[in-house]
Amino acid sequence: MRVNIDDYRGVWVFMEQKEGQLLDVGLELLAAGQDLARKLEVDVCGVLLGDGVKPLTNQIFEAGADKVYVIDDPILKFYRTETYMKAVGDLVRKYKPEIFLYGATSNGKDLASAVATDVLCGLTADTTLMDVNVEKRLFEASRPAFGGNIMATILCKKHRPQMATVRPKVIKRLPPEPGRTGEVVEEVITLKEEDLKTKVLEIVKSSKKAVNLEEADIIVAAGKGVKDAKGFAMVAELAEAMNATLGASRDVVEAGLCGHERQVGQTGATVTPKVYVAVGISGAIQHLVGMQNAELIVAINSDREAPIFQAAHYGIEADAFTVVPMLTEAFRKELSREPAGEETEETEGVTSRG
Amino acid sequence: MHILVCIKQVPDTKIIKVNPKTNTLDRSSAPAILNPYDAHAVEEAVRLRKIYGGKVTVLSMGPPQARNAIRKCVEIGADEGILISDRRFAGADTLATSYALFKAVEKIQKTDGVDLILCGKHAIDGDTGQTGPGVARRLGIPPLTCVIRVEDVDVENRTLKVHRKVEEGYEVIASTLPSLLTVEKEINEVSWAPLPNMIRAARYEPSVWNVDDLDDVDIKQLGLKGSPTIVGKMWPPEKSKGAKMISGDPADQTVAVMKIFMKEQELFTKAGRKN
Numbered sequence: 001m002r003v004n005i006d007d008y009r010g011v012w013v014f015m016e017q018k019e020g021q022l023l024d025v026g027l028e029l030l031a032a033g034q035d036l037a038r039k040l041e042v043d044v045c046g047v048l049l050g051d052g053v054k055p056l057t058n059q060i061f062e063a064g065a066d067k068v069y070v071i072d073d074p075i076l077k078f079y080r081t082e083t084y085m086k087a088v089g090d091l092v093r094k095y096k097p098e099i100f101l102y103g104a105t106s107n108g109k110d111l112a113s114a115v116a117t118d119v120l121c122g123l124t125a126d127t128t129l130m131d132v133n134v135e136k137r138l139f140e141a142s143r144p145a146f147g148g149n150i151m152a153t154i155l156c157k158k159h160r161p162q163m164a165t166v167r168p169k170v171i172k173r174l175p176p177e178p179g180r181t182g183e184v185v186e187e188v189i190t191l192k193e194e195d196l197k198t199k200v201l202e203i204v205k206s207s208k209k210a211v212n213l214e215e216a217d218i219i220v221a222a223g224k225g226v227k228d229a230k231g232f233a234m235v236a237e238l239a240e241a242m243n244a245t246l247g248a249s250r251d252v253v254e255a256g257l258c259g260h261e262r263q264v265g266q267t268g269a270t271v272t273p274k275v276y277v278a279v280g281i282s283g284a285i286q287h288l289v290g291m292q293n294a295e296l297i298v299a300i301n302s303d304r305e306a307p308i309f310q311a312a313h314y315g316i317e318a319d320a321f322t323v324v325p326m327l328t329e330a331f332r333k334e335l336s337r338e339p340a341g342e343e344t345e346e347t348e349g350v351t352s353r354g
Numbered sequence: 355m356h357i358l359v360c361i362k363q364v365p366d367t368k369i370i371k372v373n374p375k376t377n378t379l380d381r382s383s384a385p386a387i388l389n390p391y392d393a394h395a396v397e398e399a400v401r402l403r404k405i406y407g408g409k410v411t412v413l414s415m416g417p418p419q420a421r422n423a424i425r426k427c428v429e430i431g432a433d434e435g436i437l438i439s440d441r442r443f444a445g446a447d448t449l450a451t452s453y454a455l456f457k458a459v460e461k462i463q464k465t466d467g468v469d470l471i472l473c474g475k476h477a478i479d480g481d482t483g484q485t486g487p488g489v490a491r492r493l494g495i496p497p498l499t500c501v502i503r504v505e506d507v508d509v510e511n512r513t514l515k516v517h518r519k520v521e522e523g524y525e526v527i528a529s530t531l532p533s534l535l536t537v538e539k540e541i542n543e544v545s546w547a548p549l550p551n552m553i554r555a556a557r558y559e560p561s562v563w564n565v566d567d568l569d570d571v572d573i574k575q576l577g578l579k580g581s582p583t584i585v586g587k588m589w590p591p592e593k594s595k596g597a598k599m600i601s602g603d604p605a606d607q608t609v610a611v612m613k614i615f616m617k618e619q620e621l622f623t624k625a626g627r628k629n
């Protein structure tokens with residue numbers, strides 16, 4: 001809302017929870033929130049909604065919050081835009097934060113979009129860098145823009161709060177401080193179940209083993225340079241030999257070589273493995289923002305000018321079709337695994353699951 | 355059932371170039387296309403019309419050329435298209451866009467009634483996914499994002515069910531008509547346009563409205579003026595010092611890179627593969 005911006009103080013983080021478990025992204029954002037709050041000399045506050053969630057406040061304090069706003073009500077058991085938007089919107093109108101961060105999860109993005117329209121303020125999506133101009137108390141949220149050849153800082157001068165969504169894993173969590181506490185502010189929600197339009201009937205958990213790129217220590221990712229299903233299978237074999245999780249660029253996903261759950265990047269997963277091997281990936285910014293914090297990045301590409309070589313620690317300028325099978329072989333030998341004569345079931349699983 | 359689909363014409367961001375000197379977008383370098391996610395939204399609307407009957411109208415805000423994106427939707431099977439186009443809409447961020455679309459939906463509702471609104475997951479240029487929930491909020495109807503399936507639409511009792519994709523699987527949600535859905539790409543496959551649609555599309559002229567055609571518009575909430583966010587600094591992504599290149603023929607390269615990897619041999623042996 002176009003408002004008297006001096007009425008607005010404090011940095012807030014939405015603490016998304018599912019079944020009484022806090023999502024990591026909220027805890028990560030407390031680190032970013034704390035940094036912004038210290039510069040602005042204000043509190044960093046968690047916003048916690050749910051049913052029976054009060055015990056989670058301790059964990060939120062230990063992760064860096066000075067204050068937690070809690071609304072604990074059965075109506076908030078499952079995420080629904082109508083209830084969560086009302087609850088958060090009311091908190092914003094009452095307590096007036098100047099900055100408000102949300103994890104860019106399905107629900108976090110949904111909520112932030114609805115709240116932004118509810119309180120009429122600016123919202124920056126998928127922020128990858130955050131800072132603040134202390135003198136003007138202006139939040140600087142930066143993200144890749146215009147198809148990604150460029151980074152842009154989004155500002156919101158006249159409206160408050162200044163809101164942003166941030167991908168999981170973009171920010172590093174603070175080590176928890178056991179015993180750290182703060183102030184709990186409890187509020188209530190005034191909605192009644194019978195006034196609501198939506199109902200969560202069921203949550204069906206995916207039975208197939210979910211690909212968990214976010215948690216993986218080693219990732220081998222295939223790009224369009226592998227060309228087709230055969231090339232993709234070749235990279236899958238390397239991933240298997242390295243005990244790695246298989247990832248992919250968006251172009252590979254769009255070519256139908258694997259499912260979206262393997263995509264790394266701005267519109268896929270943000271990953272922070274110890275080792276990331278990029279095979280035939282050019283290194284577009286939307287890909288880089290998803291993997292540039294990996295500890296060791298090795299890129300295999302036949303084009304010396306490919307931007308991935310800027311982001312990588314080690315570069316191998318070579319034809320993937322030559323070097324990848326050699327690497328697979330070398331890993332099998334080093335880790336003394338039997339070379340797979342027939343396609344093992346596992347390899348098949350990896351290649352066909354996508 | 356009257357289904358409204360919000361669609362956007364976007365530059366094909368795969369091809370677009372940035373002028374390295376000015377750091378601005380060279381729009382002429384990229385062809386304008388129908389936002390790919392919106393094609394899925396139109397396809398879904400057409401599928402629902404086949405089952406439940408009624409009409410599919412597409413609504414877009416954009417420059418006059420955006421008529422081409424509307425024609426593309428007619429190819430997919432939309433019945434009508436409306437373009438709201440006016441300089442006063444220009445420079446809108448998602449908040450101002452949702453206001454303009456909301457005003458247009460209100461007008462459509464007056465004459466035709468609207469039972470369901472569909473949007474794409476996000477527009478590939480802005481990539482925010484914020485517009486749909488914004489329009490829903492302004493209309494006071496439930497937004498259902500990340501939809502991968504629509505079922506049990508009951509026009510009489512004004513209810514429907516959707517599957518919503520979330521990180522751990524999907525949710526089944528019951529909601530009321532009208533609702534606003536933003537759809538994921540896996541909701542359907544966009545089929546080839548049948549010839550009669552192509553012919554109709556080629557000649558199709560959408561209705562074009564400007565600000566004055568809409569009722570009770572607060573000009574201050576439109577376009578650049580109505581947009582709380584502004585783009586500050588722009589810069590090319592940082593170039594790091596670059597990779598250490600491993601030289602030699604592929605055999606040498608393999609040996610050399612294995613040495614680097616094997617400093618962490620432990621990691622590779624015990625790395626419980628997550629999948």
Ligand SMILES: Cc1cc2nc3c(=O)[nH]c(=O)nc-3n(C[C@H](O)[C@H](O)[C@H](O)COP(=O)(O)OP(=O)(O)OC[C@H]3O[C@@H](n4cnc5c(N)ncnc54)[C@H](O)[C@@H]3O)c2cc1C
Nearest residue numbers: 223224225249250265266267268280282284286302303320
């Ligand atoms: C809004 C938006 C969001 C996006 N989000 C994502 C995202 O989340 N993730 C993502 O990955 N992309 C994303 N993209 C797409 C991104 O801009 C690039 O188009 C994409 O990452 C390119 O994929 P690629 O590197 O596999 O393919 P290409 O760019 O085609 O690169 C292929 C590479 O393979 C190399 N190569 C070819 N043959 C060989 C060979 N025989 N051996 C070795 N190397 C070879 C080539 O030199 C080239 O560098 C997004 C784009 C937009 C506009």
Ligand SMILES: Nc1ncnc2c1ncn2[C@@H]1O[C@H](COP(=O)(O)O)[C@@H](O)[C@H]1O
Nearest residue numbers: 360361415473474476477482483484485
């Ligand atoms: N100018 C526009 N005209 C019509 N629909 C739009 C417009 N901008 C966004 N939308 C709709 O909102 C969705 C999300 O867009 P965005 O919030 O920009 O990512 C798109 O897929 C469209 O369905």
